[in-house]
Amino acid sequence: xxxxxxxxxxxxxxxxxxxxxxxxxxxxxxxxxxxxxxxxxxxxxxxxxxxxxxxxxxxxxxxxxxxxxxxxxxxxxxxxxxxxxxxxxxxxxxxxxxxxxxxxxxxxxxxxxxxxxxxxxxxxxxxxxxxxxxxxxxxxxxxxxxxxxxxxxxxxxxxxxxxxxxxxxxxxxxxxxxxxxxxxxxxxxxxxxxxxxxxxxxxxxxxxxxxxxxxxxxxxxxxxxxxxxxxxxxxxxxxxxxxxxxxxxxxxxxxxxxxxxxxxxxxxxxxxxxxxxxxxxxxxxxxxxxxxxxxxxxxxxxxxxxxxxxxxxxxxxxxxxxxxxxxxxxxxxxxxxxxxxxxxxxxxxxxxxxxxxxxxxxxxxxxxxxxxxxxxxxxxxxxxxxxxxxxxxxxxxxxxxxxxxxxxxxxxxxxxxxxxxxxxxxxxxxxxxxxxxxxxxxxxxxxxxxxxxxxxxxxxxxxxxxxxxxxxxxxxxxxxxxxxxxxxxxxxxxxxxxxxxxxxxxxxxxxxxxxxxxxxxxxxxxxxxxxxxxxxxxxxxxxxxxxxxxxxxxxxxxxxxxxxxxxxxxxxxxxxxxxxxxxxxxxxxxxxxxxxxxxxxxxxxxxxxxxxxxxxxxxxxxxxxxxxxxxxxxxxxxxxxxxxxxxxxxxxxxxxxxxxxxxxxxxxxxxxxxxxxxxxxxxxxxxxxxxxxxxxxxxxxxxxxxxxxxxxxxxxxxxxxxxxxxxxxxxxxxxxxxxxxxxxxxxx
Numbered sequence: 001x002x003x004x005x006x007x008x009x010x011x012x013x014x015x016x017x018x019x020x021x022x023x024x025x026x027x028x029x030x031x032x033x034x035x036x037x038x039x040x041x042x043x044x045x046x047x048x049x050x051x052x053x054x055x056x057x058x059x060x061x062x063x064x065x066x067x068x069x070x071x072x073x074x075x076x077x078x079x080x081x082x083x084x085x086x087x088x089x090x091x092x093x094x095x096x097x098x099x100x101x102x103x104x105x106x107x108x109x110x111x112x113x114x115x116x117x118x119x120x121x122x123x124x125x126x127x128x129x130x131x132x133x134x135x136x137x138x139x140x141x142x143x144x145x146x147x148x149x150x151x152x153x154x155x156x157x158x159x160x161x162x163x164x165x166x167x168x169x170x171x172x173x174x175x176x177x178x179x180x181x182x183x184x185x186x187x188x189x190x191x192x193x194x195x196x197x198x199x200x201x202x203x204x205x206x207x208x209x210x211x212x213x214x215x216x217x218x219x220x221x222x223x224x225x226x227x228x229x230x231x232x233x234x235x236x237x238x239x240x241x242x243x244x245x246x247x248x249x250x251x252x253x254x255x256x257x258x259x260x261x262x263x264x265x266x267x268x269x270x271x272x273x274x275x276x277x278x279x280x281x282x283x284x285x286x287x288x289x290x291x292x293x294x295x296x297x298x299x300x301x302x303x304x305x306x307x308x309x310x311x312x313x314x315x316x317x318x319x320x321x322x323x324x325x326x327x328x329x330x331x332x333x334x335x336x337x338x339x340x341x342x343x344x345x346x347x348x349x350x351x352x353x354x355x356x357x358x359x360x361x362x363x364x365x366x367x368x369x370x371x372x373x374x375x376x377x378x379x380x381x382x383x384x385x386x387x388x389x390x391x392x393x394x395x396x397x398x399x400x401x402x403x404x405x406x407x408x409x410x411x412x413x414x415x416x417x418x419x420x421x422x423x424x425x426x427x428x429x430x431x432x433x434x435x436x437x438x439x440x441x442x443x444x445x446x447x448x449x450x451x452x453x454x455x456x457x458x459x460x461x462x463x464x465x466x467x468x469x470x471x472x473x474x475x476x477x478x479x480x481x482x483x484x485x486x487x488x489x490x491x492x493x494x495x496x497x498x499x500x501x502x503x504x505x506x507x508x509x510x511x512x513x514x515x516x517x518x519x520x521x522x523x524x525x526x527x528x529x530x531x532x533x534x535x536x537x538x539x540x541x542x543x544x545x546x547x548x549x550x551x552x553x554x555x556x557x558x559x560x561x562x563x564x565x566x567x568x569x570x571x572x573x574x575x576x577x578x579x580x581x582x583x584x585x586x587x588x589x590x591x592x593x594x595x596x597x598x599x600x601x602x603x604x605x606x607x608x609x610x611x612x613x614x615x616x617x618x619x620x621x622x623x624x625x626x627x628x629x630x631x632x633x634x635x636x637x638x639x640x641x642x643x644x645x646x647x648x649x650x651x652x653x654x655x656x657x658x659x660x661x662x663x664x665x666x667x668x669x670x671x672x673x674x675x676x677x678x679x680x681x682x683x684x685x686x687x688x689x690x691x692x693x694x695x696x697x698x699x700x701x702x703x704x705x706x707x708x709x710x711x712x713x714x715x716x717x718x719x720x721x722x723x724x725x726x727x728x729x730x731x732x733x734x735x736x737x738x739x740x741x742x743x744x745x746x747x748x
Contacts (some may be wrong), residue, residue: 085467089132096133100144115567149586153183165262177257178574187250209287210236214295214554221568229255241630244553256574260303268371293383297390309526314367317381318535332531345380386532388550392458395529400483411522428467433643466730466737482520485513488698493546505697509536620664631726646727668719676712679703701740
């Protein structure tokens, strides 16, 4: 029996060693780890030449984000990489470097394992002439990539006891956790070099560079206890569409452990990189780096901040609300609450420590268990954000729509929608022609139990304020009004530019919603998420529009990281994540893979438009499509609205909506010929009884038109800069709603 155990252990060890040998050896000794961390993250960099020589190849660096997936730059101006590689074989037009780039792009885009990569490499060698220059091994492939793109992001890897955080300890806990830290400067510099002109203009030599941190857990194996906890950051100064882009996320580190991570290790790493005073210099411009906010879900927030969980009586770190026990749960009813300050939090932490000094059973002081690891990095509680994804869409919005659609029996009985109403609603949802940017379409509400959170987002912005509101009508006035107050507040706080007046209006909407929530849907609706939403207005004042600090982009990155793993052993998984993310990063820095999309010219345009152009733009060139503010706009092929041809634009200081009939270029300026629609503002559908909902401020740029009289006869020519948003049409039996794409980039 003992011999069999030894044989099995020997077999597992050989198999583990073989799997690890498929990837690059990423283990560093302690001295190398310390050298790497000190070298990469010095607190002061006085000369950009030093940084550039260490991290950036000035002759080889390209605009790392100038792909058509991210912005509207003139991608044709990007220079190709230097062709200094060997010819693949005699007579070939491709080089060894070309093969390496294409091969690794194929492997990583399809998330193939190292074993599959080796098979493809051998297959390629067998079908090429003898004496070809194809690399013989995966290690040679990666070495070739490193020569072309020398600035990787792997920094350090450590294994330690999950309980005490020490690399070697004598405690009884046998759980081993792994933490990998990434090179932050190598990731920040290419982003800034590509978008420096897009950053907020600040006084010379005084540009703060602020970061929102994101952390959450992802379990990638169906069996086993280990979870991956990526630590990510986004640059707040970037526009929303660039900030949420996958290629502009900064990998700070990743911890692979059982259950919740050791926050002390993570925060110690953060403090060493983002302590106030850390500076990098690019083109003689100083950038001061520090963190301003944290995005995570409620359980992770409670664990990280060392406070009680969302079901506790003092669960809110933002205010002094105290929960009440009601029907086997804790609820948070309306009331006058005092907002907490950072001084209040620090005092509560001190008192919690003091009262637990000589106690075995620890207690909390106003929900605070004691100090947390973030105190020296972020300003608590202002830095803590309530996530729109989990708290908003997957919170009260989901619960309320479920009660309205399916009915609810509690202290208050909510009738379900009738069969005819459900059929009409689902038919309208299924008939919506979504724009090309919407990668995930909305399924009918009969499948709401299968909805992803991104579908609840689409429902919130596009269906609830239009079709669902119209179907509920005056028969269900109270329920409809309550839900619309919540949705209107989310829409107002999701605008690209938000004024103080918008914040105050959204606060009024949320106060009205929360005050009547219990009377409309019973007191069990006063969940912690419903309370947390009340802090959205103050949160927007601190951190900007809600989509800029939602968890959609972070969740997307967790999925991306999971696809890099093909072996789920804890050490091997960390090794694969590090190596493959590093490979993806290197590939993105190579200009060859910034592939411009050429705009197709129109072969023919209608005679009516030609006649219109004779007087306005006689020498213009017509195009089939154009990308404006990150969205694809196409010319309509008929007089009927099409998914990618509806825009909202300004003309003679008025907001108008229309169908694009032609896209023109004259004297390097783009123009759009638009057939305008007879639209009315959505707020006019609400009577004066709805004082807040009848306010134009509640539905920014939302409108509708009657189906029988939708068109104006005139054609309007507008410049590209006059276009505000692409729009989506939601067609009902008598009217059609026009909804702007306000929050495209937080997920799609």
